[in-house]
Every structure is written in structure tokens, then in C-alpha cells.
Amino acid sequence: MYQTLLVLHSWSRWFVLIFGLIAVYRAYVGWTGRRPFVGADNGMSAAFSGFMWLQVLIGLGLYFGLSPWGLNAMKQAGAMKDPTARFFGMEHVVVMILAAVLAQVGRIAMKKATDSTLKHKKLFTYFGIALLLVLLMIPWGIWNPARPLFRF
Template sequence: METLNLVFLSLHNVIRWVVLVLGVVLIVRSILGWLKKWDYRERDRKLTPFFSGVYDLQVLLGIILFFTKGWGGVLMNAPAEVMKTSALRFFAVEHWTLMIVAAVLIHIGSAQVKKATESIKKYKRATIWFTIALLLTLASIPWPGMSAARPLFRFFGLVF
């Protein structure tokens, strides 16, 4: 099980960076499209569901890690202790909750973009929904310096 956890943790870490890069690219393109009044482009139409799919994969890996690493049990067995300790609370409650909320916002945003009939509205909606989701995501990552800090890059036992 440890090897499988290492695989899931490594994938979760690598995909984090893919999510962040895709999110930034999507938001920048959306802002430019909104401000420059671009026609909604085919690559933007394809980028939105791709971003959503990669984010969903990231959430799925996170859920697997939540249960295989024991965070679910920690939360159920000692909820008061979890809530008192910031590092425990971060992983047992805050991290996954905000990531799922961000995933829901990405799906709502994707639907809103698809539903809009005018290009400027598509870009505006994408900018708003995906920016909020990405900000939640950034707030939910265990960055170095936090009480629940994790390495910036971890890949099959190698830490950078």
C-alpha cells in the first residue's frame, strides 16, 4: 500500500502544477478575450473542459489520499484535537473542503461559459468563475512556511 500511496502522492503533486499552469493560462486568455473583445476561440472552448477534467483528476487523487493516508479516521476519531491543531485541521478539513468547493465553482463556471451566447460574456464569466476557483485553490495548497507545509515538488520520494 505504501508504494501505491507514493504513486498517488507523486501524481497529486505533479498534477497540482498542471492545474495551476492551466488555470493561469485560462484566466489570462479569458481576461484578454474579455478586454479585447475577442471572438470566443476554439482553443478556449477546448481548454475549459480540459482544465475541468484535470482538476477533477486532482480532486479524485486527493480523495484517495485522504482515505489511504488516514485523514478521514483522524477526523472521525479525534475531531476536537483536529480542530485545535492547525496542521491537522488543514489536511483533515480545510484542504479537501476548499478544493472540492473550487471544483464545483469550475463546473459552474464551465456551464455558465457554455450557456453564454456572446463571446464577451463567455470570457467575462470564465474570468470571474475560474479566478475565484484558482484563488481558493492557491489558498488550499500547503505551501512552504505554513504550519502544514509540504515540499514544492515531490516525486517518488525525491523532494525539491
């Protein structure tokens, strides 16, 4: 079960990144170009926010039950002194939940905005910050070759 959730969590991050990049790009182009807010903009923002929450749910399943780096690691003495245990047990979880909340707040703020330019601007701001946080907190295999970019 652990391996299955880990693979799902690893692969679905690419959906978060793809939809996040598209949503941020569409929001920026819509904001600066003063374009109307269309259904595709709403769809991309919903996909980004939805995949963010899917990632949070899978990640919490790993954190609270199955992962050796989750809550179990945080219960051990000296966990905060171990960079890997601290990253997965505290930093990764907290910042990713914050990023998902920001994406959701962006969707809510967008729905309350009255004109298209303001909708795009709000989405760009909230989604841009959320995507930046996600990019910072993904344990990229680039810096740690033991962590693959694609799990099988």
C-alpha cells in the same frame, strides 16, 4: 500505493495551476479585448476543469483510504485543535472541492452564454475565484520547508 497517489497529487497540481493561469488569462484578454471565443479558449477551460476534477479524485483517494491526514485523522479526538490535521482533514478538502465545482459551473455558464464577450467574462469570474481558492489551499513548501514543491 499511498506514496504513488501522493506523488501524482503533488505533480498534477502544476497542471491545474498552468492550465488555470492560461485559462484565466485568455478569459480576461478575451473579455476586455472583446475577442471571439475560439476553440483554444474552450480547450483551455476544459483542461483546467478536467485537471481540477482529476485532482479531486486523487485527493479523495488519499483522504478516504490512504493518507494519515485524511478521514482517519479527523476521527481522532482533538483533531480540530491540531492545525495540520484540521487543514488536511477539513479545510483543504472542502475548499478544493468548492474550487472544482466553481470551475465546472464556469464551464456550464460559459456554454449557456450567447455572445463571446459574455463567455469570456463568465469564465474569468468563475475560473478566477476557483484559481484563487486553489492558490490559497495548496500546502506550499515555501511556508513549510518540510513539504517539497516537487515530490519524487
